[in-house]
Amino acid sequence: MKILFITNHVLSGNGGGGFASRAYINAFSEVADQFLLLYPDNGINVSEHFSLKNKIIFKGVPNKNSDLSKLWDIYIGKINRFYGQFDGLIDDFKPDMVVFDNSRASAGLLTIAKKAKIKVITIHHNYEMEYYKGTPPNILWRIPLLHFMRKAERSAVLLSDLNLTLTTQDTSLLEHTYGSGQNTNFQEIGVFEYRNKQVEKFNFVKPAFNEKSIKFIITGSLGSYQTEASIIPFLKFYFPLLIKEYPDCNLIIAGKNPSKRLKELCGKFKNINVIPNPKRMEEVVCKADIYLCPTSIGGGLKLRIMDGFRLGLPVISHKVSARGYEVFEKYGALRVYKDQESFLDGVKKTSLYLKNNNIDNEFIKDLYDKNFSFESGLRRLKSILSHSFKL
Template sequence: MNKPSIRTLVITREIPYPPMNGYLLRNWQNISIMTKFGAVGVFATFDSKQNSIDSLPGVTLWHPCKINKPSSFGETVKRLSWRIRPSGDLFVYRLYSQTAAQELEEVIKNFQPDLLIFEEIWMYRYLPVVKKYKLPIIFDNHNVEALTKKFSSNQSWFSQIKEKLQFFQHKNIERELTHQAKQVWVCSEEDTHLLQEVYGKVSDIRVVPNGLNVANYDSVRLGKCSLPEGLEEKQRNFIFMGNFAYPPNREAAELLINEIYPQLSKIYPDCRLLLVGQNPNQFMREAANKEPRIIVTGRVPEVLPYLAAASVAVIPLLQGGGTRLKILEAFAAGCPVVSTAKGAEGLKAKDGEHLLIRDQMDEIVAGVSQIWSEPNLAEKLANSAYELVKNEYSWEAVSRQVEPAISAIVSGFTQG
C-alpha cells in the first residue's frame, strides 16, 4: 500500500515542543507522525506565562498565538458569560479570543490543509471557524473527559456545583466533537468502549496509542544521563511524573505522600519520593517543605535527568483513561515500574513480566521493596519492558496504525 499524501493542520493548546508532559508528548508524536504523510501546520494558543519559540522541527507552518487577558470590560463580560453555558468551560474560554479565531481563519486560507486535527476538547470554541471550510476533522481525544471527574461530598456546596457544571460542560463539548469529527482517535481499546458507552455509536473510532521516540531515552537506559544536583544517590529514589492539574495525577500524588512514602520510609529511611511535573498543588508543596526527602520539582525543562535519578517508577492511579505515557517513559528509560491495574490499563504489559501490578497501597509498598531487594527481578522487568515499548509503542509502531486511518480519509476524498 502506497503511503497517502495529505496536508494537515493541527489545532492545539500550548507550545508542543519540547514535550515536557504527557499530553504534549502525545501531541508531538501525532505532529511528527503526520509529517511522514505530507506538510504539517500547527496552530497553537498559549497564555502569557509561556514564551514562544521561532519554529518546530520538521513542521512546515508554525503559528503560535498568545492569548492575552481581555482588553476591554465588554470582552471580559462576554468571556465570563460564555463560561456558564452548557458547552462552556473556564479553561476553554481562556484559550479563545476573537483575534485568535481570525488568525486561525487566515492560516486555513493560506495553508490550505486537506485535514484538521483537534487536540483534545479544549480548542472547542474554534470549531465554528473550522466548519466554515468543510474540511474533515480528526478529534484526538486523549481521555474520555466526561469520565475523569470525581465528585467528593467533602467539598463545599459551591465547589460541588462548580464541579458538576464543569462535568456537564465537558460532556456536551466532547459529545459534539465526537459526532462532528470524521474520525475520533483514542489511546486504547478501553477508551473506545467507554466513548461508545457514553455517547452511543460513533462513526469511525481509531486506536492510536501513545508512543515514544524510544531513542531519546537511550542516555538514561545506558547510564549516560547526568543526574540532578542532590539526587546522585539513586538507589532508593522512586518517581511519579505528570501534570498535577489533572485530577487523577493529584490523587495519585496524595496517595504517594500520605500512604506509600510513609510506609517505605519506615523500611528504608534513606528513600526519596520524586514528584516531577508542573502545577503541583499547595498540599504537595507543603509536604515537600515539611519532609526534605519528598522532592516536588514543579515544571522542569527535561524529565530525563529525574528518570535517571530513579530506581523505580510508582504509578498509583485509581482513575483516568488513555495510554499511560508515564509508564512508557519509564519502560524506555529502563526504570522498573510498580503500578495499579488502572494505571497500566490500555497497555500490553503483563504483571511479573514487564512490571508489577499491585492495587492496594501496602501491596505497592511490598512491590517497591521487592524490586529494591531483588536486583535480578528489577533487571528482568526493565529488559522485558524495553522490548515491549520498542516493538509496540515506538513512533514507528504507532505510525503503522495511523497509516490506515489516513488512507481511509484520503479514500473518502476520492469517492467524494
C-alpha cells in the same frame, strides 16, 4: 494532502497534554504535503519542538480578552479561542483534512468543516468527563464548561470521520456514553515520543540491585490537584507498608513545584527525598530501582509513567494509571494494584524479578522503543490513515 491541525494545548509547557500534542503534530506533519498549525499563542516560540518546522505554517492565536470576557465566553459556549479564525482559514488554506486535538478544540468549528465537506479527525486525549472529575474546573465556570464540553465531545464522537483514542478504556467510555453512529470510526493511536531522540547516557554506573535498600521513585507535576490528591493518600496508607517490609528503602519524589502540604508530609519520613524542579529528570530517575505511579484519579493515559519505562525501570502503578501500558504487564515490567494487598504483592514480585534477573533495564528500554518511540507512533498513524481513508 493539506492538513489543518488545531490544538487547544499549550505547546511550550511540560504537561502531558502538550507533550502528546507535540508528538501528534510531528507525526501528522510527516504525512502532509502542506501543514497549517493553529495553536494558543502565549508569547513563547514553540517551533523548536517540531522536526519539520520548515514545513509547518505556525498560526498562534493569543487570548487578550479580560478575565470577565473570558468568563462570559464560557457561559455562552465559546470554550476555545479559535472562533472567528476558522472560517477564514478554511477559505484561504483549503485543507483536505482538519485534525482537532481534543473535542474542546472542535467546539463550534467541527460542523463548519463538515459543511465544507472536509475530512475530520478528532484526537480524544481522554474521556473529558472522567478527566474533569480528577481535575475539577474553577467553581465559577464549572457548570457551563462541563455542559459545553459534553456537547462538544458528543458532536466530535458522532460527526468525526475518525476518532483517535489513547487507550482501549477511553474508546469504551466514549462509545458507552455517546453511542456510535453507523459510520463512527474509533482507532487507538496511543502516545509516543514527540521526536526521534535517543535517551541520553549518563556517567552513572548503577550498583547491583539490593532488595534490602530498594530505591523507589515518583515523578510528576507535584503541585497539581490530581497529583496531590493521589500522592498524599499513598504516603499515608501505602508507604508505611513499604517501610515495614523494607525498613531501609528510599523514596524519591521529583517534579515541578511540590506543594507546601506535600513537602510537610514528606518531611515526616526519613526515607523520603523530595527533589523540586530537577534540571534533568533522567539523571534522577535512572538512579532508582522501581518507578511508582500512585495517581488514582483522572482519565486517559498517564505520560509520567514513560519517565520510568524510557530508562528501563519496572513500574508499579495504580490501576487508573496503568491504562495503555498493557504490553509491559505481559512481561512483568508493570505490576498493577488496586488496594494495599495488591500493592505490596506487586512490590514483592517486582523485587524478586530484579533479584533473579528475570527482567533487566535493557529489555524494558527495547520494549518501550518498540511501542512508544516516535517511529512506532508514526507507523501506527500511517496504518490507521491508510485503513480509514485509503491514503
